[in-house]
Amino acid sequence: MPKSTFYNLPEKKKQRVIDAAIDEFATYNYYKANVTRIVDRANIAKGSFYQYFDDKKDLFKYIIELMSQEKLEYLGDVLKNKDNFSFFQLLEKLYISGINFARENPRLQAIGGKLYNNIDSPIFTEIIGTQKTKSNEFFQMLLKKGIEQREVDENINIKLVAHMLTTINISLGEFIYEDNQIDMDDMQIIREMLYVIENGIAKRRKEYVTT
Amino acid sequence: MPKSTFYNLPEKKKQRVIDAAIDEFATYNYYKANVTRIVDRANIAKGSFYQYFDDKKDLFKYIIELMSQEKLEYLGDVLKNKDNFSFFQLLEKLYISGINFARENPRLQAIGGKLYNNIDSPIFTEIIGTQKTKSNEFFQMLLKKGIEQREVDENINIKLVAHMLTTINISLGEFIYEDNQIDMDDMQIIREMLYVIENGIAKRRKEYVTT
Amino acid sequence: MPKSTFYNLPEKKKQRVIDAAIDEFATYNYYKANVTRIVDRANIAKGSFYQYFDDKKDLFKYIIELMSQEKLEYLGDVLKNKDNFSFFQLLEKLYISGINFARENPRLQAIGGKLYNNIDSPIFTEIIGTQKTKSNEFFQMLLKKGIEQREVDENINIKLVAHMLTTINISLGEFIYEDNQIDMDDMQIIREMLYVIENGIAKRRKEYVTT
Amino acid sequence: MPKSTFYNLPEKKKQRVIDAAIDEFATYNYYKANVTRIVDRANIAKGSFYQYFDDKKDLFKYIIELMSQEKLEYLGDVLKNKDNFSFFQLLEKLYISGINFARENPRLQAIGGKLYNNIDSPIFTEIIGTQKTKSNEFFQMLLKKGIEQREVDENINIKLVAHMLTTINISLGEFIYEDNQIDMDDMQIIREMLYVIENGIAKRRKEYVTT
DNA sequence: GATGAATGAGCGTTCATTCAT
DNA sequence: AATGAATGAACGCTCATTCAT
Numbered sequence: 091m092p093k094s095t096f097y098n099l100p101e102k103k104k105q106r107v108i109d110a111a112i113d114e115f116a117t118y119n120y121y122k123a124n125v126t127r128i129v130d131r132a133n134i135a136k137g138s139f140y141q142y143f144d145d146k147k148d149l150f151k152y153i154i155e156l157m158s159q160e161k162l163e164y165l166g167d168v169l170k171n172k173d174n175f176s177f178f179q180l181l182e183k184l185y186i187s188g189i190n191f192a193r194e195n196p197r198l199q200a201i202g203g204k205l206y207n208n209i210d211s212p213i214f215t216e217i218i219g220t221q222k223t224k225s226n227e228f229f230q231m232l233l234k235k236g237i238e239q240r241e242v243d244e245n246i247n248i249k250l251v252a253h254m255l256t257t258i259n260i261s262l263g264e265f266i267y268e269d270n271q272i273d274m275d276d277m278q279i280i281r282e283m284l285y286v287i288e289n290g291i292a293k294r295r296k297e298y299v300t301t
Numbered sequence: 302m303p304k305s306t307f308y309n310l311p312e313k314k315k316q317r318v319i320d321a322a323i324d325e326f327a328t329y330n331y332y333k334a335n336v337t338r339i340v341d342r343a344n345i346a347k348g349s350f351y352q353y354f355d356d357k358k359d360l361f362k363y364i365i366e367l368m369s370q371e372k373l374e375y376l377g378d379v380l381k382n383k384d385n386f387s388f389f390q391l392l393e394k395l396y397i398s399g400i401n402f403a404r405e406n407p408r409l410q411a412i413g414g415k416l417y418n419n420i421d422s423p424i425f426t427e428i429i430g431t432q433k434t435k436s437n438e439f440f441q442m443l444l445k446k447g448i449e450q451r452e453v454d455e456n457i458n459i460k461l462v463a464h465m466l467t468t469i470n471i472s473l474g475e476f477i478y479e480d481n482q483i484d485m486d487d488m489q490i491i492r493e494m495l496y497v498i499e500n501g502i503a504k505r506r507k508e509y510v511t512t
Numbered sequence: 513m514p515k516s517t518f519y520n521l522p523e524k525k526k527q528r529v530i531d532a533a534i535d536e537f538a539t540y541n542y543y544k545a546n547v548t549r550i551v552d553r554a555n556i557a558k559g560s561f562y563q564y565f566d567d568k569k570d571l572f573k574y575i576i577e578l579m580s581q582e583k584l585e586y587l588g589d590v591l592k593n594k595d596n597f598s599f600f601q602l603l604e605k606l607y608i609s610g611i612n613f614a615r616e617n618p619r620l621q622a623i624g625g626k627l628y629n630n631i632d633s634p635i636f637t638e639i640i641g642t643q644k645t646k647s648n649e650f651f652q653m654l655l656k657k658g659i660e661q662r663e664v665d666e667n668i669n670i671k672l673v674a675h676m677l678t679t680i681n682i683s684l685g686e687f688i689y690e691d692n693q694i695d696m697d698d699m700q701i702i703r704e705m706l707y708v709i710e711n712g713i714a715k716r717r718k719e720y721v722t723t
Numbered sequence: 724m725p726k727s728t729f730y731n732l733p734e735k736k737k738q739r740v741i742d743a744a745i746d747e748f749a750t751y752n753y754y755k756a757n758v759t760r761i762v763d764r765a766n767i768a769k770g771s772f773y774q775y776f777d778d779k780k781d782l783f784k785y786i787i788e789l790m791s792q793e794k795l796e797y798l799g800d801v802l803k804n805k806d807n808f809s810f811f812q813l814l815e816k817l818y819i820s821g822i823n824f825a826r827e828n829p830r831l832q833a834i835g836g837k838l839y840n841n842i843d844s845p846i847f848t849e850i851i852g853t854q855k856t857k858s859n860e861f862f863q864m865l866l867k868k869g870i871e872q873r874e875v876d877e878n879i880n881i882k883l884v885a886h887m888l889t890t891i892n893i894s895l896g897e898f899i900y901e902d903n904q905i906d907m908d909d910m911q912i913i914r915e916m917l918y919v920i921e922n923g924i925a926k927r928r929k930e931y932v933t934t
Numbered sequence: 935g936a937t938g939a940a941t942g943a944g945c946g947t948t949c950a951t952t953c954a955t
Numbered sequence: 956a957a958t959g960a961a962t963g964a965a966c967g968c969t970c971a972t973t974c975a976t
Contacts, residue, residue: 095960121332125946135962140947178503233502243504247493251502254494257472258465282458283465290501291444291462292389293454306935336971346937348974357971517956543754547950557958562951600925655924665926669915673924676891676916683890704880705887712923713866713884714811715876728939758967768941773968940974946967953961 096142107132116200157198164191177236225256307353318343327411375402388447436467518564529554538622586613599658614685647678729775740765749833790831797824810869818913825896858889
């Protein structure tokens with residue numbers, strides 16, 4: 091985590107550093123990201139960088155953390171009122187928030203995209219592991235509640251489905267912003283995705299579909 | 302793609318190069334992978350490397366291509382007889398084959414894992430794009446047939462579901478080999494995953510479940 | 513030498529700086545010694561450091577000076593009463609004091625050890641030169657008196673022997689504290705060393721040894 | 724130790740590198756010595772350096788080794804015929820050779836001088852430890868033989884005296900080349916030093932001095 | 935075609951010193 | 956006088972690629 095020298099910086103300068111870092115990590119992955127370019131863009135001295143952060147990795151972890159906090163704040167309302175909604179309503183809201191976040195913070199979305207990769211190298215297992223685990227645990231909790239409330243099929247494997255939901259959630263941004271294969275609006279995509287999650291893709295026999 | 306000099310190489314030497322490259326890319330990601338280590342392990346001269354390949358990227362693309370061919374061959378039987386099976390049977394077989402492939406070719410699985418990341422950098426959009434598109438197109442084709450055969454719900458968004466199936470397929474190996482959160486055998490996981498894909502996770506009302 | 517700002521400092525703070533510096537120079541040699549670490553340990557501002565001292569070298573010279581004064585004070589009694597003892601008694605007392613000093617001030621001894629090295633770089637010739645010269649001159653004076661008092665062989669080369677005694681004196685601490693090759697107590701070592709200095713190592717013929 | 728790439732180099736180039744390194748280490752101590760300056764002076768590429776040596780330390784150790792071999796070769800004749808001379812003759816020859824070596828190889832002498840310092844930092848304990856131990860062991864062996872041959876006083880502490888002789892030997896070059904306090908020729912210095920080593924500095928009583 | 939040495943731009947990092955307040 | 960952030964030259968080292976034989 092950044093040193094106190096960084097936190098003591100005037101807000102404007104601090105933001106310049108953060109912006110430069112986000113730009114860099116949104117453009118290049120961790121290995122290609124370049125401290126010199128960051129300090130140049132932030133207009134600070136090379137030495138200052140190392141007075142703010144331990145090293146490149148330190149900055150990176152900080153940016154990820156920031157991103158993750160920002161996203162959580164974004165999902166804040168949804169999470170706070172989670173008891174007021176049914177499971178599938180909640181899921182919908184989560185996905186919608188996720189997409190809106192990505193739409194409004196394309197640079198952060200770009201970093202996130204690059205992050206959920208590089209599962210190799212110890213650096214990342216550390217960071218991503220945490221994030222993914224959090225997501226998995228959150229979905230597991232939600233699923234359990236959904237089953238209790240008799241909204242969710244009790245025959246499913248909770249851990250497995252939590253993993254599937256996490257994966258789908260992650261790939262959602264990617265799907266919408268990178269594969270421009272689909273020419274419909276995002277809300278429509280989410281609704282259709284939820285339909286599949288709820289009902290699966292097997293054809294319902296007539297008598298089932300009615301009712 | 303490799304130069305003709307590479308293809309003209311005695312089979313044994315060619316294989317040494319391929320093996321060394323697979324080892325390297327299975328251990329390190331593209332950026333960390335090191336040409337020197339590859340030529341050392343392959344026991345060829347540094348200069349020779351550049352007489353076989355344009356550059357590191359060229360080799361990487363070649364290895365990915367190879368991997369993907371090998372996987373296709375592995376899925377060969379399933380694909381050839383795809384008309385003899387129902388949609389969900391086919392899906393099951395595909396997933397099973399995928400897992401078996403990963404189990405029998407852990408190094409290739411490792412490369413694949415590292416690959417479906419790094420969506421950044423032009424290098425990868427190029428490579429992965431191709432692969433993913435292929436996978437998407439394949440699933441779209443399958444889904445269409447499934448709908449025609451009245452096995453698959455005609456209300457789904459084909460492109461979207463193809464994307465979901467691709468994503469799930471990719472994350473499957475990862476799920477089984479890296480998250481050891483689940484203590485059941487692979488086939489059980491696949492069956493449960495298919496159950497969810499088929500039926501979704503919404504609780505069925507009594508009358509639906511019977512019949 | 514330190515600036516007046518340093519001397520005007522409250523005793524406690526001044527001592528903190530000195531302690532921190534001694535710790536640093538006892539642990540690292542001049543080149544590896546680190547100003548940041550010193551100011552951190554002394555709990556003063558980086559800028560203050562340069563208001564007290566010209567630069568790192570300035571501090572170093574000051575510490576050496578201090579050390580040397582402290583050692584002189586330690587030897588004080590011996591030196592004051594130097595007319596009351598014979599040459600070899602004096603030598604013995606000097607060596608004993610030297611060892612006791614090293615034993616009681618291991619950090620200073622460590623600095624001294626590191627110092628009588630690095631004979632390179634102008635910085636040191638300057639500092640060590642002074643110290644060594646002092647030591648040499650002192651031994652020369654002692655030797656002259658020893659000869660006058662008919663205790664010391666008048667055939668020796670005074671300058672050379674002064675140099676040898678200085679060298680031996682310096683290496684004594686090192687010998688006792690770093691080479692633990694000898695398993696006897698320090699006083700024994702000194703006695704044996706003096707025996708050699710007095711008598712040399714050539715075998716005495718029988719008739720000489722008697723008497 | 725250097726890699727094979729270095730040993731395979733044309734003699735001339737190899738020598739250029741060695742010369743540049745010796746120059747550098749004779750001028751600056753290990754910490755101040757600078758790889759860039761070395762490669763510039765040797766007129767090789769920065770990258771080449773690291774194809775010849777693991778790192779700066781590797782080169783340094785190599786140069787020390789070289790120096791030490793060269794000195795040994797220089798002392799070769801003396802050492803080979805060590806049984807033909809009495810102990811003190813041998814000692815004299817060793818000191819003379821040592822001085823001649825220093826005189827003919829001032830750069831190597833300079834490195835040696837810098838080396839027998841820096842007793843701190845693990846790097847050096849490793850290198851110097853070896854050298855000093857060798858010297859100590861050699862002198863111990865010589866002393867034992869001297870005692871057997873009834874040339875050396877059997878009352879001395881062998882380990883201690885070996886240490887003294889090593890110290891004196893090391894400081895000899897330093898004494899002659901850096902302290903120009905003495906205005907006599909080197910051989911004279913050696914003779915006088917040996918006199919002291921043999922006879923000590925205590926005044927002989929009349930009856931002893933005769934005979 | 936094979937070899938392996940040569941290349942050099944580039945990287946992350948350090949740290950004594952200066953500067954602005 | 957005190958502070959602590961700012962500075963930037965310099966360092967050791969890496970590695971994909973080129974070159975000469």
